[in-house]
Amino acid sequence: MFCVNCGTPLLDGQNFCRNCGSPVKHPAAAAAPPSPLRATVAQPPLPAQVRNAAPVATGRCNWCGADAAGGQSSCPRCGAALNVTVPLAESGWTQMPARKDMTKLQIGNSSCQIEGIYVPVADMNLAAGDSVYFTHHVLLWKEPQVNVTTMPLKGGWKRLFGGLPLIMTQAEGPGHIAFSKDDPGELIPLSLQPGHSVDVREHMLLAATSNVAYDWFQTHIWFETQNGDDTETHYPVGCFMDRFSSSNTPGLLLLHAGGNVFVRQLAAGQTILIQATSLVFKDPTVQMQLHFEHPASSFITWKPWNNRYLWLRLTGPGRVAIQSVFERIEAGSSEMKRWSAATSARW
Amino acid sequence: MMETAPSPAVEPFERIQCQWCQSMNEKSALACHACGAPLDIRNLVSESGWREAPRIRDMTEIQFNSSTCQVEGEIVPAAEINLGANDSIFFEHHVMLWKEERVAMSVMSLSGGLKRAFAGMPFIISVATGPGRIAFSRDATGELVVLPLHPGMELDVREHAFLLSSHQIDYSFVRVKGLSNILFGGQGMYMDRFVTTGAPGLLILHGYGNVFERRLQLGESIMVEPGAFLYKDSSVTLNVEFQKLGAGFFGGTTMSLARMTGPGRVGIQSMYVHHHTE
Numbered sequence: 001m002f003c004v005n006c007g008t009p010l011l012d013g014q015n016f017c018r019n020c021g022s023p024v025k026h027p028a029a030a031a032a033p034p035s036p037l038r039a040t041v042a043q044p045p046l047p048a049q050v051r052n053a054a055p056v057a058t059g060r061c062n063w064c065g066a067d068a069a070g071g072q073s074s075c076p077r078c079g080a081a082l083n084v085t086v087p088l089a090e091s092g093w094t095q096m097p098a099r100k101d102m103t104k105l106q107i108g109n110s111s112c113q114i115e116g117i118y119v120p121v122a123d124m125n126l127a128a129g130d131s132v133y134f135t136h137h138v139l140l141w142k143e144p145q146v147n148v149t150t151m152p153l154k155g156g157w158k159r160l161f162g163g164l165p166l167i168m169t170q171a172e173g174p175g176h177i178a179f180s181k182d183d184p185g186e187l188i189p190l191s192l193q194p195g196h197s198v199d200v201r202e203h204m205l206l207a208a209t210s211n212v213a214y215d216w217f218q219t220h221i222w223f224e225t226q227n228g229d230d231t232e233t234h235y236p237v238g239c240f241m242d243r244f245s246s247s248n249t250p251g252l253l254l255l256h257a258g259g260n261v262f263v264r265q266l267a268a269g270q271t272i273l274i275q276a277t278s279l280v281f282k283d284p285t286v287q288m289q290l291h292f293e294h295p296a297s298s299f300i301t302w303k304p305w306n307n308r309y310l311w312l313r314l315t316g317p318g319r320v321a322i323q324s325v326f327e328r329i330e331a332g333s334s335e336m337k338r339w340s341a342a343t344s345a346r347w
Numbered sequence: 348m349m350e351t352a353p354s355p356a357v358e359p360f361e362r363i364q365c366q367w368c369q370s371m372n373e374k375s376a377l378a379c380h381a382c383g384a385p386l387d388i389r390n391l392v393s394e395s396g397w398r399e400a401p402r403i404r405d406m407t408e409i410q411f412n413s414s415t416c417q418v419e420g421e422i423v424p425a426a427e428i429n430l431g432a433n434d435s436i437f438f439e440h441h442v443m444l445w446k447e448e449r450v451a452m453s454v455m456s457l458s459g460g461l462k463r464a465f466a467g468m469p470f471i472i473s474v475a476t477g478p479g480r481i482a483f484s485r486d487a488t489g490e491l492v493v494l495p496l497h498p499g500m501e502l503d504v505r506e507h508a509f510l511l512s513s514h515q516i517d518y519s520f521v522r523v524k525g526l527s528n529i530l531f532g533g534q535g536m537y538m539d540r541f542v543t544t545g546a547p548g549l550l551i552l553h554g555y556g557n558v559f560e561r562r563l564q565l566g567e568s569i570m571v572e573p574g575a576f577l578y579k580d581s582s583v584t585l586n587v588e589f590q591k592l593g594a595g596f597f598g599g600t601t602m603s604l605a606r607m608t609g610p611g612r613v614g615i616q617s618m619y620v621h622h623h624t625e
Contacts, residue, residue: 091427093482260422260425271448273447273448275445278445294452295473295474296451296453297453297454307471309443322445324424324425324484325486326486327486
């Protein structure tokens with residue numbers, strides 16, 4: 001094998017070119033190019049859809065679909081309270097299920113307790129040999145015997161370029177380790193069943209069990225603005241998106257989103273317009289593109305782009321989640337030179 | 348003649364008055380239909396006289412015109428509006444969270460709006476017209492303050508604090524004098540002014556942290572950190588006063604406080620915008 005950038009011969013197992021530092025595309029990774037369409041094949045049935053009138057009687061968690069017979073008050077897999085109905089807005093968005101403080105989730109021999117309401121903490125009790133990975137700045141505390149090491153990432157150089165964490169940290173049991181983020185919001189435990197994948201916007205990850213594969217792909221959602229001689233490229237959902245997949249054994253993914261989190265299931269071909277920065281996660285089957293909306297206006301400004309809304313248009317089928325806190329895209333109202341594929345509407 | 352016992356037919360007319368917005372509700376209602384305040388929880392008033400804004404229960408529905416508003420979430424609540432056909436609301440566009448594609452959008456032209464720049468853009472108010480659904484939320488922890496405005500009301504609101512307003516309400520803005528050198532790098536502070544004339548309207552604000560309200564008597568005053576001011580009846584006057592925090596020969600600093608003088612309501616937020624002292 002040779003480096004695709006500079007042509008230097010590569011050694012086996014090398015992740016970066018020793019001459020120019022370019023990340024090495026291994027055949028395994030190259031065989032599965034990160035395309036949003038990839039996971040459409042062999043997607044197992046989606047978890048039981050959430051309904052506001054789905055009581056406990058079914059013996060299933062109405063959030064993640066886990067079997068929950070046996071009188072527990074919380075789902076052992078995702079922590080959703082089982083003896084309450086899930087609030088479903090009339091518009092089709094569901095809130096994250098109510099979670100009792102101190103709810104415990106079971107993942108193999110390890111467990112995770114979720115503590116607190118405003119800025120929840122994920123407190124993992126790792127069994128010997130079990131491990132989780134995380135970005136180091138979410139570590140809240142750990143017991144001394146928990147061994148923390150760095151996890152090598154393929155393509156790390158490209159990630160640094162995109163402003164994403166270069167180093168993933170891995171913690172191995174036995175022992176306790178706890179994670180939290182620094183703003184009020186909700187902790188989202190996603191239990192990934194074998195064969196499932198989920199696409200997550202960058203910086204949302206709190207921790208994941210080591211059997212969850214971590215990959216990323218380019219979002220191809222961008223626009224370019226020009227200010228004098230400066231051209232700037234903006235990525236409203238990030239240049240990259242994380243994709244987490246579970247292959248053989250079920251894994252646990254812990255995300256943290258700002259404010260409240262709402263989830264909905266889009267039918268095939270159904271669309272919804274959301275603020276790009278409010279996206280939390282989506283099924284790989286959900287397609288994204290930019291959408292410009294021009295409101296009807298009785299006055300003419302000399303800068304028509306001042307008067308335009310920038311949306312992210314999501315098309316089903318699949319599940320999407322948004323957070324109620326989102327950053328404002330200041331550049332969204334600047335003059336744009338070029339942009340990725342987009343639809344538009346004019347009133 | 349003997350007095351007869353009240354006939355059962357009278358009972359359906361029994362009503363509960365909402366203590367937040369004074370609307371009348373059916374006896375069986377758990378939350379006020381006009382402002383969403385829980386009706387089965389008593390007023391929470393501190394000994395000093397501040398009343399906590401009602402904590403709206405998750406998924407509460409509020410009715411206005413031919414539309415409904417559902418309040419979702421309790422950390423950073425989102426207001427989700429189901430607009431009736433031809434009913435409309437207005438808002439600042441950066442608070443939109445999501446919408447259905449069919450909701451028609453337009454903008455309201457405002458005199459002076461081009462001068463009042465916000466984040467480098469001219470200040471433009473957007474209008475959404477039904478039918479369809481559209482949702483709004485702001486960028487930090489807080490609560491929604493639902494203020495149904497009765498005809499003939501006039502309310503002043505801190506800039507950018509309003510989430511949405513129904514179309515019957517007249518909107519304008521005024522610049523607060525005296526704050527020009529302290530706040531926002533010399534730009535001054537604007538207050539949004541909402542006025543109802545003949546028809547009632549609905550105004551929804553988002554306050555950072557918790558929101559408290561008190562009713563000032565005629566001539567009664569309270570000093571408020573300017574960054575905490577959220578809304579007031581326009582009958583309440585706002586004057587900025589400076590207080591020198593002396594440090595002998597060494598100058599010291601000046602603290603500014605807003606003196607609010609009644610009669611009328613004053614609303615404050617507990618997580619306030621901090622302004623540097625001079």
